[in-house]
Amino acid sequence: MRVPRGARAAAIGAAGGLFAGLTGVGGGAILVPLLVSALRMRQHAAHGTSLAVIGAGALAGAATYARTTSIDWPLAMTLLPTALLGAAAGATFVQRIPAIRLRALFGAFLFAVALRMALPLGGAAAHVDGVWRLLLGAGTGLAGGLLSGALGVGGGAVFVPALVLLFGESQHAAQGVSLAVIVPTAAAGTATHWRHGSVDGSVAAWLALGAVPGSAAGAAVASSLRADVLQRGFAAVLLAVGAQMVWSGWRAARTPAAQVEGTPTHDAG
Template structure:
């Protein structure tokens, strides 16, 4: 790898780390289309390489969110366990799929999720809180669905978990983003191992991305806690649409 490529990877990691901290997703949603567009990686290789950055980013962001917004252990543990099991099974299936169809399916999912979240901005719902409106064992269902999504696409589990937690479980955006990180950590780790075992990881590119992400993710977490709830939700919707557009243009 040339010094220029190394510098580009570090700068991209800095950007993605900030975005991952801001939205509680680890940065992989931007990394995947960026790796495809800028470096010409196919879908599976882009997903596997992005996970090299996402796993340590999620770990650090989870700790930062817990410091500012205490995460309930039993909620996080149930999400994590269900997400881990389903992510592992889905990742075994994903590595054998056609890359182009995976990318198209992910674009459709992101657009649908963005439209749903945007509609929620104009509907007055119950006041968000740290307490769940649904019995906490239902988090296992959410964890399983989000984990399967993350295992299939490399990322995306946290993107599904955040709106479900705010809408159906009644949590605030910040609480939802913290819990989504707890869900994402084991599922992204097992997905990375599966992709690496099938040769879908470029470590020389992924490691500099990870270093850049670790240096900047704290900035995104601090920014998330300084923004109004409604603005943070609106930025999250816009972020989903940008990611969908980048993937569609890849």
């Protein structure tokens, strides 16, 4: 029996939300591939639609973290301004180039970050203050925002490692800050994608039905896990997602352009 499209979208949203709450990443690394494969959406539409629902899921996750862990709001505000600019710029930029190429490059980046996260850090990271803290925050926010808008992800794959490695935040604290920044960042990127017609509003609504409770559940589970377990799990997820992105980029190089974009978003059922 064929599962209705709305039910499939809600299940995809729940998977992405659970992933977001557990790892502090927006969930787009799960949502985008599933939207393309399970709902047969075009690549650009999958990115825009994913980003539209990521903010809702991140809000639920951030609220849970705020109740169980103190979120460093001043640090979040250090990242936010450039993250907003980066998200809008990334969402505009991706309209002009094949998104699959960006995914392959991002996959290689995820590999590097995951390997660094998986290795022992050799002591706590240095705490930066003053102008260096502002500059690092601005750079981190811009990088995460650009990737968020371009790839339809939350940006947590940049935010979380940077907060741990550069700012000396614990894994739990970094994930809470990341989710707090993702909420407005996703909104900025979504607005740009919407103007370019790469957001499917009906699918986004179904995704949100699953993503909001999924994210809250994931955040609740994460608060009870040890930081080292979360950090290794986060690295493993990044390796897996990076492999998928690099593979899709290699496959795209051997596939006609029309097939790379996928089939139209219309899907009976």
